[in-house]
Amino acid sequence: MSIQTRQMLEVREARKERGWHWLTRPPHRGEDPRLKRIGIHIALIVAALIAVFPVIRVFGTALRPGNNLLNPTLEIIPRGATLDAFHHVLFETNLPNWLLNSLAITMGTASVGLILAATSAYAFSRYKFRGRSLGLTFLFATQLIPGIMLLVPIFLLAAQLKLTGTYQGLVIAYSVTAIPFSIWILKGYYDTVPIELEEAARIDGCSEFQAFRKVLLPLSLPALAIVFLFNFLAAWGEFFTARVLIGGREELLTWPLGIQRFQAQFQTQWADLSASAIIVSVPIVILFVYVSRYLVSGLTLGGVKG
Amino acid sequence: MLNLGQAWTAISDVAWTVAVLVIGVAILEAILWLVFVKWRKSALSLPIMLLTPAIIGLLVLYVYPLLWELNVSFTKMGIRNFVDPGFLGLTSDPQIFVGLDNYRDVFTKPVLKQTGFYQLFAQTVIWTVVNVTLHVVLGVALALMMNRRLRGRTVYRALLILPWAIPAFASLQIWRTEFNFQYGAVNQLLGVVGIAPVQWLSDPIWNFAAMILTNVWLGVPFMMVITLGGLQSISQDYYEAAELDGASTAQSFRAITVPLLKPVLVPAILLGTFLTFNNILVPFFINQNELETSDILVTALYRAAFQFSRYGFAAAFAFVIFAILMIFTVFYVRKTNALKGAYE
Numbered sequence: 001m002s003i004q005t006r007q008m009l010e011v012r013e014a015r016k017e018r019g020w021h022w023l024t025r026p027p028h029r030g031e032d033p034r035l036k037r038i039g040i041h042i043a044l045i046v047a048a049l050i051a052v053f054p055v056i057r058v059f060g061t062a063l064r065p066g067n068n069l070l071n072p073t074l075e076i077i078p079r080g081a082t083l084d085a086f087h088h089v090l091f092e093t094n095l096p097n098w099l100l101n102s103l104a105i106t107m108g109t110a111s112v113g114l115i116l117a118a119t120s121a122y123a124f125s126r127y128k129f130r131g132r133s134l135g136l137t138f139l140f141a142t143q144l145i146p147g148i149m150l151l152v153p154i155f156l157l158a159a160q161l162k163l164t165g166t167y168q169g170l171v172i173a174y175s176v177t178a179i180p181f182s183i184w185i186l187k188g189y190y191d192t193v194p195i196e197l198e199e200a201a202r203i204d205g206c207s208e209f210q211a212f213r214k215v216l217l218p219l220s221l222p223a224l225a226i227v228f229l230f231n232f233l234a235a236w237g238e239f240f241t242a243r244v245l246i247g248g249r250e251e252l253l254t255w256p257l258g259i260q261r262f263q264a265q266f267q268t269q270w271a272d273l274s275a276s277a278i279i280v281s282v283p284i285v286i287l288f289v290y291v292s293r294y295l296v297s298g299l300t301l302g303g304v305k306g
Numbered sequence: 307m308l309n310l311g312q313a314w315t316a317i318s319d320v321a322w323t324v325a326v327l328v329i330g331v332a333i334l335e336a337i338l339w340l341v342f343v344k345w346r347k348s349a350l351s352l353p354i355m356l357l358t359p360a361i362i363g364l365l366v367l368y369v370y371p372l373l374w375e376l377n378v379s380f381t382k383m384g385i386r387n388f389v390d391p392g393f394l395g396l397t398s399d400p401q402i403f404v405g406l407d408n409y410r411d412v413f414t415k416p417v418l419k420q421t422g423f424y425q426l427f428a429q430t431v432i433w434t435v436v437n438v439t440l441h442v443v444l445g446v447a448l449a450l451m452m453n454r455r456l457r458g459r460t461v462y463r464a465l466l467i468l469p470w471a472i473p474a475f476a477s478l479q480i481w482r483t484e485f486n487f488q489y490g491a492v493n494q495l496l497g498v499v500g501i502a503p504v505q506w507l508s509d510p511i512w513n514f515a516a517m518i519l520t521n522v523w524l525g526v527p528f529m530m531v532i533t534l535g536g537l538q539s540i541s542q543d544y545y546e547a548a549e550l551d552g553a554s555t556a557q558s559f560r561a562i563t564v565p566l567l568k569p570v571l572v573p574a575i576l577l578g579t580f581l582t583f584n585n586i587l588v589p590f591f592i593n594q595n596e597l598e599t600s601d602i603l604v605t606a607l608y609r610a611a612f613q614f615s616r617y618g619f620a621a622a623f624a625f626v627i628f629a630i631l632m633i634f635t636v637f638y639v640r641k642t643n644a645l646k647g648a649y650e
Contacts, residue, residue, distance in 0.1 A: 040451045048465040057491050058480050096308035104320040120360040123353035144631045146584050146604045149624035153371035167319040176363035208352045237473035251312045256475045277476040288471035296535040
């Protein structure tokens with residue numbers, strides 16, 4: 001009998017003596033007892049299944065062949081699985097163009113919004129001036145405004161300035177509406193960075209602006225990443241403003257406006273819709289995975305670093 | 307198929323807009339620099355230069371539209387009375403001026419075809435309270451479970467964040483198809499457990515439940531991530547000290563976790579309330595049969611403005627909705643001190 005086997009048997013004997021205690025007592029300091037850990041795993045697995053279930057379903061639907069679309073079934077990989085739907089939406093519809101349109105708009109607005117917010121948040125965080133609390137209150141109050149409320153006047157203004165039916169109005173509208181929330185998040189984060197660092201840089205001969213750009217901005221990378229992600233998310237899936245400002249111009253549609261078309265004849269285009277949903281989610285999930293390491297550290301709410 | 311010509315138009319359109327914005331801001335900054343740095347030698351010239359572009363943007367896209375709405379809310383402007391409301395839409399035409407009638411109508415006449423303000427308000431309150439409560443309870447519970455020494459923690463986190471990472475617009479289309487009576491997965495799953503299929507899309511009560519189910523699925527990850535951040539910022543020393551003093555797990559949860567989590571959760575709940583109260587995507591897309599029992603205030607506002615084209619009425623309605631949320635916020639902030647530290 002080898003040493004390992006003997007040790008194993010000894011452990012087993014010891015467990016028998018202790019009865020069920022090995023299940024309920026923590027094996028190491030700072031760890032939970034086994035029973036509790038099993039319970040936690042079960043709860044988390046159930047939650048993860050619920051979170052992932054629609055995603056799995058979408059893959060299943062997208063892979064279905066045309067003659068199997070309306071089969072009420074729960075099987076994950078359908079019989080006769082095929083990539084036809086992906087091929088169809090990528091090569092026979094305008095989805096690639098819609099995606100590219102959305103990507104161009106989203107990158108443009110997320111960058112412009114981030115720059116405007118990063119600089120304004122610095123002013124709010126580091127300077128005292130008249131109208132400062134009024135400004136912060138106003139920025140906060142904008143979050144209470146139902147977005148739909150501003151749509152009619154913004155549309156009329158854009159129409160008067162000949163900015164409808166192009167991306168110009170949309171890019172400006174997205175960039176500016178992203179500012180208030182971004183300023184709040186960034187100001188909250190800047191507030192947690194000690195001002196002494198910038199003062200030291202000033203003594204070393206940096207200008208005010210250089211202290212901001214070379215000291216504070218690099219330190220605020222997590223918050224900047226989060227704000228970029230939020231602005232990206234908001235513009236990527238936006239529907240109502242785009243519908244009003246772009247109107248019916250076929251070549252300008254963003255993907256949310258575009259895949260609405262697959263909905264028109266619900267039954268025949270179920271697979272197309274699913275395939276598109278997967279394709280449009282890919283860029284954002286990649287971005288999310290990339291930024292997610294900042295997700296916990298970069299999100300500050302109410303001046304408390306989360 | 308990718309049409310390169312169209313793609314080029316789109317990219318150049320956006321690039322051109324960004325370039326115009328950048329040049330505009332550069333000219334603006336040059337003027338500000340001359341005025342405040344060279345001429346006035348102001349100590350606040352940097353914040354002025356940093357803030358001005360954003361302020362101009364906010365004036366054009368928030369302040370101006372709000373003034374326009376305020377002006378129109380005193381008129382009977384609609385698709386039949388589409389009168390140019392004057393200079394920049396900010397003066398008023400006596401022909402369509404109706405004073406406070408719209409504000410009175412919000413409370414006395416049906417907002418939609420049959421449903422009036424009070425029912426919509428009640429539906430919105432139920433929608434918001436149920437959603438935010440479930441978001442917080444489930445989000446905190448999941449975060450507490452994940453904030454332990456646990457195998458596969460990163461895998462769980464990646465999977466549980468998915469509903470947030472997928473664009474809500476895409477997942478809403480999917481959820482709607484899954485609520486389909488005959489082919490949707492939800493009814494089939496119920497069938498597996500032996501429950502009769504449910505009319506998720508046409509029955510008023512079940513449609514409301516479907517909306518809430520969808521929104522809970524969408525919103526829990528955000529609360530979970532916020533809570534996880536809060537939990538990780540609590541020093542482990544507190545728990546060890548409590549353990550040495552003989553505190554039970556429940557005691558240290560109540561005495562350490564809850565109070566130290568509060569400053570993170572209180573503003574998160576406020577933000578969650580705004581997002582839920584003003585959420586138009588979920589009630590709009592899950593309720594495809596236009597059941598008025600599934601409308602909340604903001605979707606009713608969308609219908610009043612864009613389906614019934616009652617601009618004057620919709621403007622007044624919008625201010626009422628804004629006021630409701632404002633009153634709630636003032637009470638909430640007073641009671642919980644949610645914005646403590648934000649003004650320092």
